[in-house]
Amino acid sequence: MSAIELKNITKKWGDVTAVDNISLSVDEGSFVVLLGPSGCGKSTTLRMIAGLDTASSGTISIAGKDVTSLPPAARKISMVFQSYALFPHLSVAENIIFGLKVRKVPAPIRQKRLEKVVDIVGLAGLTDRKPSQLSGGQRQRVALARAIIAENGICLMDEPLSNLDAKLRHDMRVEIRALQQRLGMTVIYVTHDQAEAMSMADKVILLRDGHIEQVGTPEGLYGKPETLFTASFIGTPPMNLVELANGPEGAVVLGGSDHVVFKGPGEGRVLGVRPEDISLSDDSGLLVELTAADYLGADTILNAPVGNQIIQIRVPGRYRLGEKNRVHLTWPQEAVHIFEKASGKKIENSNITTGKVGNAA
Amino acid sequence: MSEHKGSMNRVYGWLLLLPAMVFLTAFTYYPMVSTFFVSLFSDGTATRPSVFVGLENYQFLLEDDIFWKVLVNNLWYAAGTIPTSIAIALMMAIWVNNRLPARGLVRMAYFTPTVLPMIAVANIWLFFYTPEIGLFDQIGSVFGFPSQNWLGDPELVLGSIIVMTVWKEAGFFMIFYLAALQSLSPELEEAAHLEGASRWYIFRRITFPLLMPTTLFVTINAVINSVKMVDHLFILTKGGPDNASSLLLYYIFEVAFSFLDEAYASALTVVLLVVLAIVAVGQFTLMDKRIHYR
Numbered sequence: 140m141s142a143i144e145l146k147n148i149t150k151k152w153g154d155v156t157a158v159d160n161i162s163l164s165v166d167e168g169s170f171v172v173l174l175g176p177s178g179c180g181k182s183t184t185l186r187m188i189a190g191l192d193t194a195s196s197g198t199i200s201i202a203g204k205d206v207t208s209l210p211p212a213a214r215k216i217s218m219v220f221q222s223y224a225l226f227p228h229l230s231v232a233e234n235i236i237f238g239l240k241v242r243k244v245p246a247p248i249r250q251k252r253l254e255k256v257v258d259i260v261g262l263a264g265l266t267d268r269k270p271s272q273l274s275g276g277q278r279q280r281v282a283l284a285r286a287i288i289a290e291n292g293i294c295l296m297d298e299p300l301s302n303l304d305a306k307l308r309h310d311m312r313v314e315i316r317a318l319q320q321r322l323g324m325t326v327i328y329v330t331h332d333q334a335e336a337m338s339m340a341d342k343v344i345l346l347r348d349g350h351i352e353q354v355g356t357p358e359g360l361y362g363k364p365e366t367l368f369t370a371s372f373i374g375t376p377p378m379n380l381v382e383l384a385n386g387p388e389g390a391v392v393l394g395g396s397d398h399v400v401f402k403g404p405g406e407g408r409v410l411g412v413r414p415e416d417i418s419l420s421d422d423s424g425l426l427v428e429l430t431a432a433d434y435l436g437a438d439t440i441l442n443a444p445v446g447n448q449i450i451q452i453r454v455p456g457r458y459r460l461g462e463k464n465r466v467h468l469t470w471p472q473e474a475v476h477i478f479e480k481a482s483g484k485k486i487e488n489s490n491i492t493t494g495k496v497g498n499a500a
Numbered sequence: 501m502s503e504h505k506g507s508m509n510r511v512y513g514w515l516l517l518l519p520a521m522v523f524l525t526a527f528t529y530y531p532m533v534s535t536f537f538v539s540l541f542s543d544g545t546a547t548r549p550s551v552f553v554g555l556e557n558y559q560f561l562l563e564d565d566i567f568w569k570v571l572v573n574n575l576w577y578a579a580g581t582i583p584t585s586i587a588i589a590l591m592m593a594i595w596v597n598n599r600l601p602a603r604g605l606v607r608m609a610y611f612t613p614t615v616l617p618m619i620a621v622a623n624i625w626l627f628f629y630t631p632e633i634g635l636f637d638q639i640g641s642v643f644g645f646p647s648q649n650w651l652g653d654p655e656l657v658l659g660s661i662i663v664m665t666v667w668k669e670a671g672f673f674m675i676f677y678l679a680a681l682q683s684l685s686p687e688l689e690e691a692a693h694l695e696g697a698s699r700w701y702i703f704r705r706i707t708f709p710l711l712m713p714t715t716l717f718v719t720i721n722a723v724i725n726s727v728k729m730v731d732h733l734f735i736l737t738k739g740g741p742d743n744a745s746s747l748l749l750y751y752i753f754e755v756a757f758s759f760l761d762e763a764y765a766s767a768l769t770v771v772l773l774v775v776l777a778i779v780a781v782g783q784f785t786l787m788d789k790r791i792h793y794r
Binding site: 191220226227237241242 | 685687688690691692693694695696697701705706709710792
């Protein structure tokens with residue numbers, strides 16, 4: 140049985156449709172990430188699950204029970220807010236046990252559970268402080284502690300790491316994932332950062348303009364993007380998406396050399412290939428001129444303009460420009476994704492009119 | 501060299517303070533000190549120059565029945581206006597902070613009494629309170645209540661003045677509460693709501709404590725206003741009947757400018773200043789400890 144299930148959920152603000160007929164299910168104990176650019180409806184979806192906003196239509200059920208019209212408190216969920224929403228006038232301890240006090244849990248039990256969660260999130264010795272006396276990371280931990288002390292089993296997180304610096308964000312990412320697995324929590328996590336989604340999620344739900352673009356494991360979204368949007372959103376740097384044109388012998392890169400990318404029509408199609416799947420070759424492949432090299436330590440990102448498009452190539456180690464700027468690019472056939480430009484949909488391999496891909500014609 | 505620079509800085513510092521110091525001294529400190537000195541002398545006339553009488557004016561004050569009556573009036577007035585206007589202001593602010601139709605219009609309606617000139621307000625209420633033909637009596641007569649002389653009856657007059665003051669002040673204080681409420685993150689309320697807290701619980705444990713700085717500010721203003729009232733009394737009752745609606749400052753005004761007893765008025769003023777100073781110190785030291793400032 141899924142812990143949370145949304146059926147045909149729609150949310151309208153006046154004439155604007157924020158969430159358009161979304162259906163999804165979340166398995167118990169899994170870490171699900173709602174991913175998407177700002178304004179895609181991910182936060183609205185989360186707030187509807189929490190009960191802070193009400194759906195215009197559709198049903199939400201938690202643990203098999205229809206909660207669509209129940210108030211937030213009756214849904215047995217916890218939430219971590221982007222701003223943490225800590226009560227500034229209460230101490231760390233009072234913040235954490237706020238909900239227990241509301242529900243009139245006896246003081247000895249409160250104390251016991253407080254000690255336990257303080258230990259889990261690593262706030263020992265800080266419980267008498269006010270939130271303003273804590274660092275960003277510590278405040279984040281208080282918010283987490285407040286969410287897990289309720290022992291609800293379901294925790295909603297709304298961009299909880301966006302106020303932290305990069306280093307801390309990485310540490311907290313690992314920590315939240317470990318905590319979720321240790322406590323067996325069901326987590327729905329909203330973010331616009333695909334790196335967070337990739338590193339933490341069991342399942343990623345990619346949203347765009349209020350509808351679900353693609354659902355899958357991180358590997359699934361990375362390796363098998365079904366649409367141009369998914370391909371362009373996942374990965375840093377994202378997948379190269381280059382427009383094609385019809386050449387005399389098959390599809391060629393628009394504005395590039397006559398090198399045939401595959402046999403078949405090219406016009407109206409887009410070729411997708413990840414930067415790390417491209418390799419440099421001396422004699423065969425697409426001839427390009429390298430114009431920029433962005434050294435990142437473990438690898439270097441090279442830029443190669445073709446017509447008015449830019450292809451990015453990830454090569455290991457350091458690559459210096461100037462030594463050899465005119466190179467050929469090749470890639471294995473299985474790394475290639477072909478999309479229809481107009482609809483943004485992937486074209487299945489069987490329909491491409493196959494040919495040798497990436498090799499010199 | 502650095503010593504020279506330091507002394508120059510000191511000069512700049514004093515120069516920056518100078519304008520405020522000049523005005524405060526000329527219009528606040530000097531009048532306070534001179535009032536105190538005047539209160540130690542008898543009131544002089546053309547034939548009888550004023551002489552030093554020590555605490556005689558204060559002695560007279562203790563025996564002055566009107567002073568005690570006015571003081572008690574003022575305490576009732578303060579007790580009637582301060583908590584009521586603050587409570588109503590807070591309630592109105594919470595209400596107009598919600599999403600409601602014509603919110604701007606409602607806010608403006610609440611704030612209108614504040615922007616009206618004091619004299620205009622008094623004239624409006626004079627009409628409300630007029631016996632037989634006034635608004636209150638006309639409404640009352642519909643329900644069969646007898647006509648009341650609201651401002652002429654010693655039992656009713658102070659209450660009538662209190663109601664009018666609350667009407668005027670609540671809207672003003674509401675603006676401060678409204679501003680404070682809007683600076684609170686709505687996520688705090690949502691977080692508490694998720695934990696199952698009722699609206700009253702959220703108000704008691706979250707909203708009200710976070711509004712405490714505003715409450716202190718508003719309380720101090722309300723206290724100051726409660727001893728500042730002159731103009732309404734001047735229009736409505738002139739302190740009567742039988743000093744039933746006279747308040748401290750109005751009595752001081754009468755003594756100084758109607759009875760022309762400058763010395764006694766000065767003694768009364770000094771008492772008022774001392775009372776206000778004690779209240780202010782008390783408010784800051786007692787309430788400050790319990791307030792969370794962000």
